[in-house]
Amino acid sequence: MLDFAKNAREKAHAPYSKFHVGACIKTRNSNYYSGCNVENASYGLTQCAEGTAICNMVLQGETQIAEILVIGNTIEMLSPCGSCRQKIREFANADTLIHMCNKDGIKKTVTIIELLPDSFGPEFLN
Numbered sequence: 208m209l210d211f212a213k214n215a216r217e218k219a220h221a222p223y224s225k226f227h228v229g230a231c232i233k234t235r236n237s238n239y240y241s242g243c244n245v246e247n248a249s250y251g252l253t254q255c256a257e258g259t260a261i262c263n264m265v266l267q268g269e270t271q272i273a274e275i276l277v278i279g280n281t282i283e284m285l286s287p288c289g290s291c292r293q294k295i296r297e298f299a300n301a302d303t304l305i306h307m308c309n310k311d312g313i314k315k316t317v318t319i320i321e322l323l324p325d326s327f328g329p330e331f332l333n
């Protein structure tokens with residue numbers, strides 16, 4: 208997952224922030240989908256790396272994230288932004304693992320419950 212995410216990070220379109228991010232999802236079917244951040248001259252339209260990976264997963268007909276890894280190029284560990292936490296939540300369950308990395312590799316692994324406690328999700332709409 209680290210190699211997939213690092214390769215995705217190489218593709219980042221981040222001419223404004225110059226902050227390159229890569230993500231990789233492993234699904235419950237053991238398939239891998241990666242993504243990079245895609246910025247826009249209209250800054251608010253920026254897509255995070257996690258969102259790109261989720262779109263790639265959904266495009267292939269999968270909706271169950273077993274694990275997701277996110278990596279920047281930072282000495283400090285990179286943590287998914289609030290918006291990405293909610294996007295991950297849509298496709299997560301209690302066992303889903305979120306791996307947070309610094310530039311060298313995984314620094315911390317948490318569950319979506321730890322990352323987004325008392326969250327809103329699809330089951331509320333049933």
Ligand code: THU
Nearest residue numbers: 224226228244255256286287288
């Ligand atoms: N970014 C991500 O791709 N994922 C995150 O979880 C944090 C932030 C991107 C968005 C933007 O292109 C750049 O990092 C700086 O915020």
